[in-house]
Amino acid sequence: MPVATMSLATAGFWLLAVPWLVLGLSRDSLDDLAVNRAAEMPVDSASAAGDQMTVDGEPEDALPELLQTADGRAVRDVRMWEEVRRGEILELFERWVYGRSPDAPDSLEVADIEIEEAALDGAATRKHLRIAATLDEKTFAFEAWVLIPNQRPESGQVPAMLLINNRGVRQADPMRRNRSGFWPVEEIIERGYATAVFQTRSVDPDRPGHEARQAGVRGVFSGPGDPESDGWATLAAWAWGAQRVMDYMEKEPAIDAKRVGVIGHSRGGKAALLAGALDQRFALVVSNNSGCGGAALSRRRVGETVREINRRFPHWFAANFKRFNDREEDLPVDQHQLLALIAPRGLYVGSAREDHWADPQGEFLGLAHASPAWRLYGLSTLDPEQMPPVDEPVIEGRTGYHIRSGGHNLTAWDWTRYLDFADRLWEKPAKPPQKPQE
Ligand code: GTR
Numbered sequence: 548m549p550v551a552t553m554s555l556a557t558a559g560f561w562l563l564a565v566p567w568l569v570l571g572l573s574r575d576s577l578d579d580l581a582v583n584r585a586a587e588m589p590v591d592s593a594s595a596a597g598d599q600m601t602v603d604g605e606p607e608d609a610l611p612e613l614l615q616t617a618d619g620r621a622v623r624d625v626r627m628w629e630e631v632r633r634g635e636i637l638e639l640f641e642r643w644v645y646g647r648s649p650d651a652p653d654s655l656e657v658a659d660i661e662i663e664e665a666a667l668d669g670a671a672t673r674k675h676l677r678i679a680a681t682l683d684e685k686t687f688a689f690e691a692w693v694l695i696p697n698q699r700p701e702s703g704q705v706p707a708m709l710l711i712n713n714r715g716v717r718q719a720d721p722m723r724r725n726r727s728g729f730w731p732v733e734e735i736i737e738r739g740y741a742t743a744v745f746q747t748r749s750v751d752p753d754r755p756g757h758e759a760r761q762a763g764v765r766g767v768f769s770g771p772g773d774p775e776s777d778g779w780a781t782l783a784a785w786a787w788g789a790q791r792v793m794d795y796m797e798k799e800p801a802i803d804a805k806r807v808g809v810i811g812h813s814r815g816g817k818a819a820l821l822a823g824a825l826d827q828r829f830a831l832v833v834s835n836n837s838g839c840g841g842a843a844l845s846r847r848r849v850g851e852t853v854r855e856i857n858r859r860f861p862h863w864f865a866a867n868f869k870r871f872n873d874r875e876e877d878l879p880v881d882q883h884q885l886l887a888l889i890a891p892r893g894l895y896v897g898s899a900r901e902d903h904w905a906d907p908q909g910e911f912l913g914l915a916h917a918s919p920a921w922r923l924y925g926l927s928t929l930d931p932e933q934m935p936p937v938d939e940p941v942i943e944g945r946t947g948y949h950i951r952s953g954g955h956n957l958t959a960w961d962w963t964r965y966l967d968f969a970d971r972l973w974e975k976p977a978k979p980p981q982k983p984q985e
Contacts, residue, residue, distance in 0.1 A: 609846055610881050614919055628923050636888060637824065639880045644840070645821055646779035646865035647772035648787055652680035655794045660690070664697075666723075671696055671736045672801075673721065678791050687767040691745040691792050692721035695801045696736045706806030706973055707741035708833075708965075709792050711785055711822070713753070713815035719744050728959035729812070738966050739975065741802050743792055747815060751784035755862040764788070774866065781862045782840070783825075785811075785818035790826050797828070806830055806973050808893070810965060812957035813905070814863065817841040824888035831893035831972060833965045835957045838905025840864065842896045842913040844882055845875045850906040853878075883916035890920035893972040895947035897961050900937050901954040908934060914948055921946060940964045942971060 614622040614632065622632045641647045656679040666673035671694040679688035699705050710730050712719040719730035721744060726733070735742045747753060751763030760766060760774070764784050772778035779787075789809050797804040808831030811819035816837030823832030834842045839851035840863065854872035857864065871878045886894060896914045898907035915931035922928060926944040935941040940949035947968045951961060969975070 609876060610844070610883065610916060611879060613884055613887055613916065614923070622923070625923050628920065633888060636880065636884045640821075640824070640885060640888075641772075642777050642865075643867050643871075643879055644864055645783045645786075646867075647770055647777050648779050648783045648825060649682060649768040649770040652682045652791070652794070654681045655679070655791065655798075656681070657795045657798065666694060667733060667736060669697065670733075675721070676795065678795055680791050680794075682768055685767050687764045689745060689749040689764075689788060689791075691743055691795070693741060693743040693795075693799070693802075694721070694732055694736060695741040695799075696739055698739075699801060700739075702803070704801060704803040705739055705741050706808070706969065706975075707743060707796060707802045708735060708808045708810055708831075708969070709789060709796075710742065710744045711747060711789050711809065711811035711815040711818050712744050713747045713785075713811065713813065713818075716746065728962065729957045731959045731962050734959065734962065735966065738970070740966065740969070743796070745788055745792060747785045747788070747818070750788035751781045753781065753814070753862075755860070759862060772865065776867050777865050780864050781860075782814070782818045782821055782864065785815070786822035786825055789818065789822040789829075793826065793828050804828065806969075808833060808965075808969055810835065812836055813838065813841075813955065814860075817863070820885055820889070823892070823894070824885050827892070829892065831895070831969055832889050833895045833897065833968075834910075835897045835961055835965075836899055836902050836905045836955050837896075837910065838902070840882070841905075841910070842882060842886060843906040843909035844913050844916070845871075845878060846881055847906060847909045847912070848875060849909055850904045881916075882913045886913055886917035887920035890917070891924035891926055891945060893945045893947075893968065895942075895965055895968045897948070897964065898950040899954055899956065900950055900952050905955065907950050911935075911948055911950070914946060918946065940967075942968055945972060 616622060616631050617635050622628050658677045660675040660677055663673045674693050676691045677688055678691055679686050696705055710719055714729065717725045718727050723732060730744060732742055751765060752759045764787060765779060770779040793807060796802045796807050807829060809819045809822050809829045810833035812835040816834040817840045819832055820834050820837060820841055823829045839856045845853055853875050857869050857872055896910050898910045911934045918928035918931050921944060928946050929941045929943040929948055935948060937950050937952050940947060949964055
C-alpha cells in the first residue's frame with residue numbers, strides 16, 4: 548500500500564475514533580472499529596474466499612468428521628452421539644483449543660446487593676447480585692444484574708436471556724442511564740423475558756500474562772489443566788461465569804431455568820458457544836459475529852486466522868492452540884464440531900455483511916456443517932447449501948441464521964431476530980419482522 552494511502556487510512560481511523568473516545572466508549576468498541584477497517588476487503592474477494600469448505604465442493608473433505616468416532620465407527624443414532632462422540636469432541640476442544648475448565652462449584656451463594664422492585668417505570672424488578680462460588684474451600688465472587696418482568700404468566704415464571712458483556716458498562720447498562728441496542732432491556736422485558744448480564748472482566752481480565760491470569764477466577768481455581776498446554780484460558784473463564792449465572796437462575800423462582808438462553812457478541816459470542824457446549828442447561832445459544840474461535844470454520848483462513856488470534860489474544864485459548872498457527876489443517880477439530888455440541892438445543896448464528904474479519908460465510912458454514920447433529924434427533928435444519936440473502940433470517944427446526952447488513956456489532960435488529968427465534972423455540976407468539984436499523 549503506498550505510504551500516502553496508508554496515512555490517509557490512519558487519519559480516517561482517528562477521525563472516526565476520536566468522537567468515540569470523547570463519548571467514553573470502551574476500548575473494545577475502538578478495537579472493533581480498528582479491526583473492521585483493517586480487515587476490510589472487497590466483497591468479491593470475500594465471496595471468492597467463501598468457496599472454501601462449500602457444502603458441495605471438494606474442500607469439505609478437509610473438515611474433521613462430525614459423525615465418526617475416534618475408532619472409525621459411523622455415528623448413526625442419538626445414543627452413539629450422546630454416549631461416545633459428543634464426549635470425544637468435547638475432550639478435543641478442551642485439550643487443544645479452550646483448555647480444561649474446573650469442576651462445578653461445591654456451593655454457590657447469591658447475595659442481593661440491591662433490589663429495585665419498580666425499575667423501568669414499574670415494568671421490571673432489578674436485582675444487583677453478588678455470586679460467590681466455592682470449590683475445594685476456595686471462593687471466587689463476581690457481580691451480575693438481572694431484570695425480571697413484573698408481569699408474569701400464571702406460572703409466575705418467565706424465560707431468560709443472559710448476555711456475556713465483553714464491552715463497557717455503557718453498552719449494557721443495567722441502570723439504563725445509557726440505552727444501547729447492544730442490550731435492549733426494554734424490548735426484552737416487554738416481550739416477557741427476564742434478562743441478566745455480567746461483565747467479562749469481572750470474571751477474568753481481558754489481558755495476556757501471568758498477572759492477568761492470577762487476577763481473575765483462574766487465579767483462584769487453577770483447573771485440572773496445565774497452563775503450559777491445556778490449562779483453561781479466558782474464553783473458558785467467561786463461559787464459567789455464564790454457568791454460575793445459570794446456577795443462580797436455577798434458584799430464582801421467577802425464572803424458568805428450562806428456558807434460558809446465553810448470548811454473546813464477538814469474543815463474548817465465542818464464550819457463549821463454549822458455555823452452551825460445556826453446559827447443557829442452556830436451552831438456547833446465540834452467537835453474534837463470533838468469528839474465529841467461534842462459529843467460523845478455522846480451516847478457511849478467511850478474515851482472522853488462528854495465528855492472528857493467538858498473536859493478539861494469546862490468553863483466550865489454551866497454550867496448546869498455539870501449535871496450530873498456520874497449521875489449521877492439523878487441528879483435530881474445527882468449529883462446526885463445537886456448534887454441534889449444542890444439538891438438539893436451540894442455536895442461532897448471527898453474522899454481519901461487512902464483518903469480513905469474522906468471516907460471515909465461514910460462520911454460516913460452521914452452522915451448516917454442524918447440522919447433521921440436529922438431524923440425528925430427527926430435527927430439520929436450514930438448507931446447508933444455501934446461504935440466506937442479507938437481512939433475511941432463516942429459522943428451521945431449532946437452528947437459525949442471519950446475515951445483517953452493516954458491520955461488527957450487536958444491534959437491536961439482531962436482538963429482535965433472536966427473540967423471535969426464542970419465541971418460536973419456546974412456543975411464544977412472535978412479533979412481525981422489521982427492517983434493520985443500524
Ligand atoms: C477482535 C478480535 C475478534 C473479536 C473482536 C471482538 O479484535 O480479533 O476475534 O473477538 O475483537 O471481540 O469484538
